[in-house]
Amino acid sequence: MCKKDFNVKVNKSEVVAAVLPMQEHWLPLSNLDLFLPPVGVMFCYLNPIIVSEKINMNLEFNSIVKILKTSLAETLVSYYAFSGEIVENSAGEPEFLCNNGGFSFIEAFGDVELKEINFYNPDESIEGKFVPKKKHGVLAIQVTQLKCGGIIVGCTFDHRVADAYSANLFLVSWSELAQCKPLSQFPSFRRSTLFPRHPGYYDDSIDDLYVPVSTLPPMKSEILNPNDQVISRIYYVTGDKIEHLQSLSNCHDKKGTKYSQRSKLESFSAFLWKIVACGINKETSGFNNFRFGIVVDGRTRLISNNVDVNNQDKSLKGYFGNVLSIPFGEKKVEDLKEKSLHWVANVVHEFLDIAKTQEHFLGLIDWVEAHCYKLSIATIYAMNGGGPAVVVSSEQHFPAKKINFEWDQPAFWSYHFPWAGKAGYVMPMPRPKGNGDWIVYMHLVKWQMELIEASPSHVFEPVTANYLNLI
CATH class of the missing domain: 3.30.559.10 (Chloramphenicol acetyltransferase-like domain)
Known part of the structure; x- marks a missing residue:
């Protein structure tokens, strides 16, 4: 109780x-x-x-x-x-x-x-x-x-x-x-x-991912509909359901051989993107497009061929600071509804590819330099007026079992990211028990959360004391 x-x-x-x-x-x-x-x-x-x-x-x-x-x-x-x-x-x-x-x-x-x-x-x-x-x-x-x-x-x-x-x-x-x-x-x-390069260079794609705050129109005060309020929930997803989503996201030939392998994170993200889109009524909501992004850590991308790779790899492994990029995709709601999960997973894979290179992160560093350190924000966070937006940031590699202060590993853990923006934020994490289940923290608009909970697939289950073996 x-x-x-x-x-x-x-x-x-x-x-x-x-x-x-x-x-x-x-x-x-x-x-x-x-x-x-x-x-x-x-x-x-x-x-x-x-x-x-x-x-x-x-x-x-x-x-x-x-x-x-x-x-x-x-x-x-x-x-x-x-x-x-x-x-x-x-x-x-x-x-x-x-x-x-x-x-x-x-x-x-x-x-x-x-x-x-x-x-x-x-x-x-x-x-x-x-x-x-x-x-x-x-x-x-x-x-x-x-x-x-x-x-x-x-x-x-x-x-x-x-x-x-x-x-x-x-x-x-x-x-x-x-x-x-x-x-x-x-x-x-x-x-x-x-450090930025001299001379600096960045691809035009960076202009699509980040924007100086000073260039944004002033925020307008508005009275939100209760269904537009942003709320937080914590769910769990069992390991077998994650594997099932991955299986649906992979592409097979007629003999059943896989020829495009999608990661668990890509499959999870594609499912979340699609399930929310399926509940959007374009006529009543006015939304035509839906944006979805994934946070990418650039530490493994920044190894240079011009230095001692082993030494720089060691330095980057322990680098303290921010080495992140947030690539995103934007698709029509109707396409997300009608296309297969495999198609959506391919879209996720394609926009993630943008941030999987050394040049992308070097370009991002040069982009900030070119904009004279002006306070900037990820574009996906700044585009709330044109339709829904959700960002996923995975903590699947975090060793929760190691956070043991002499009295055993945590029975439960979760990130907590309540911020004022209307763009959603989702953080999947490993359950400390290590059984393949995911704990998923969600900070989304209320109507999006209701769509997720109403889904007949029942992938997301509320975290309870009984599930955590606390009773």
Whole structure:
């Protein structure tokens, strides 16, 4: 039984900084650090006291907080950007000031049990309760003890400082130091990796993907229809359903031989694009087109043939910052309805191909330089007036099992990305149990969510305490 009315009380808030002093210095933002809003993530753990008894440890909440704060201060020695702040330099450009000013660390208590939290509806159960608002610095962390003894660790990151990949490096390093293990990956702040070329060059396709905010028409205030409100939901998709979607997205000849293989992410995205389109009534909605994008990490794309590949690969693997692009496709709603899932998956594959080269990311860096560091936004986020738009950002490779602060892996985890834009945002993640299931965080317009839930395919199921084995 979910508990709707419960309180989370903040007991203590303090600033945590690196355990070692550091020389104050500037760290420039790269040309790819200027695009995205804050993002949150939370990890839910069963009662650590019960878990610790199984492994002969003595853990109480105070000792848990001490472990987390001590290891955080140690982690910040390597990840010093999270202990700084973003300010304008003398030229009016945003930069990191690495001053070890620290960030907010909050201790709280929630009068609810883990099994009573309605994870399916994070707007009701998570927002403003377990994932903190960023008030000091570029990071905020909240550790909440629940009535059952369970623990929720919530984090909010300034996306200008780090993309999800970088935040994940930090989280894994934090958990490793909490377990007194050596760091498996050190961060790299070598901004020269993303310096623009001279002379710069970019393909015209970049102009279609990003746009300076200053060129957009002013936002008009409007009274939204309740069905146009943006809401968040968390679902799970079983591994066998993901494989079935992939099978439908692949193309076979008459002998059954595959000759176009689509990834699970491409297949999932094609299905989501098509299922929402199938519920759109062009006459009543006025929508003719539907845009769909996927976030691409450029770290593996930026290896140059002109340097020691092994050394640069190692640097990029640990690169701390943003190395993202958001290619997208735009198709007529009627085509998405009538064509096969295989056809839609091919469209997804084709627009993703745009961002799969080194030249694309080098061109994106040069594009920002050519536009004089003007605040820019992904075009798909800026085109809400012409029809629906959805962006998928996959976290399928995140090692959730490794976020273990001495008391077992999380029973549940999810990103939390509630922002004001009307473009939808979807984040598929692996279930910590590692059984092939996906956890899917969705931040979509209400009518889109209703279409998904009304689908007879029943691919998306609400996350429940029973599914998470919390009951």
